[in-house]
Amino acid sequence: MNPPRPPRGLYAITPDETDTARLLHRVHTVLAAGATWLQYRNKAADDALRRTQAQELLPLCRRHGVPFIVNDDWRLAATIGADGAHLGEDDGEIAAARAALGRTAIIGASCYDKLELARRAAASGASYVAFGAFFPSPTKPNARRATPDLLRDSAPLGLPRVAIGGITPDNARPLVEAGADLLAVISGVFDAADPASAVRAYLDCYTTRNAHFPLSTDPSSP
Numbered sequence: 252m253n254p255p256r257p258p259r260g261l262y263a264i265t266p267d268e269t270d271t272a273r274l275l276h277r278v279h280t281v282l283a284a285g286a287t288w289l290q291y292r293n294k295a296a297d298d299a300l301r302r303t304q305a306q307e308l309l310p311l312c313r314r315h316g317v318p319f320i321v322n323d324d325w326r327l328a329a330t331i332g333a334d335g336a337h338l339g340e341d342d343g344e345i346a347a348a349r350a351a352l353g354r355t356a357i358i359g360a361s362c363y364d365k366l367e368l369a370r371r372a373a374a375s376g377a378s379y380v381a382f383g384a385f386f387p388s389p390t391k392p393n394a395r396r397a398t399p400d401l402l403r404d405s406a407p408l409g410l411p412r413v414a415i416g417g418i419t420p421d422n423a424r425p426l427v428e429a430g431a432d433l434l435a436v437i438s439g440v441f442d443a444a445d446p447a448s449a450v451r452a453y454l455d456c457y458t459t460r461n462a463h464f465p466l467s468t469d470p471s472s473p
């Protein structure tokens with residue numbers, strides 16, 4: 252039997268929104284438009300607010316059938332019963348998160364610009380590997396920069412590959428073609444004039460065949 256296909260689509264990540272009602276409203280719009288996964292990330296909130304917001308976002312994600320992943324804090328993810336946690340280099344051990352969250356939890360690992368980090372994350376039990384920033388990121392201007400080769404070269408690991416950093420519907424296609432299963436996006440979705448349309452534009456990168464060719468020169472069209 253073939254292994255299950257990895258998820259493909261938009262991995263929406265929340266902005267630093269401290270107004271919880273507004274956060275829920277903004278996220279609802281994005282989930283209703285078809286976002287594939289949601290990560291709760293809020294660098295502007297204290298522990299209490301992050302717990303409140305995560306606890307309120309979880310049932311919203313459940314209603315939309317969208318996996319809910321907590322950034323940075325696997326203990327919070329375990330406490331509220333989230334679907335997983337995303338860990339960067341300063342966010343603790345993957346093995347500890349796996350032990351606490353269980354075999355089926357989604358545990359993501361930031362691998363920045365290094366294939367070796369992805370190999371180690373896979374060996375430690377990560378569920379997916381994330382590379383980036385691929386483009387200048389308005390959210391994290393000093394993020395290390397990665398190249399699409401990393402997406403191609405990490406295919407043999409057999410884990411879903413996530414691309415992050417400055418991704419817009421206009422620059423995403425080369426990343427998808429290089430093997431990005433999920434496009435992780437904050438500003439391109441949440442700062443868009445029309446976030447629902449932005450979600451659909453990212454998803455189109457996975458469904459529109461050869462959309463990067465102008466129709467008249469598409470070599471595969473009949």
Ligand SMILES: Cc1ncc(COP(=O)(O)OP(=O)(O)O)c(N)n1
Pocket residue numbers: 262290292322323337338339340341342359360361381382413415435
């Ligand atoms: C999907 C995804 N990829 C990378 C990151 C970045 O994680 P990290 O390096 O820990 O940086 P912060 O997000 O904590 O600023 C992510 N959150 N999600």
Ligand SMILES: Cc1ncsc1CCOP(=O)(O)O
Pocket residue numbers: 383384387388389390391394415416417418435436437438439
């Ligand atoms: C958390 C993170 N890690 C690398 S870039 C980035 C921010 C992504 O946000 P944006 O999609 O607005 O560039």
Ligand SMILES: [Mg+2]
Pocket residue numbers: 322323337338339340341342
């Ligand atoms: Mg982190």
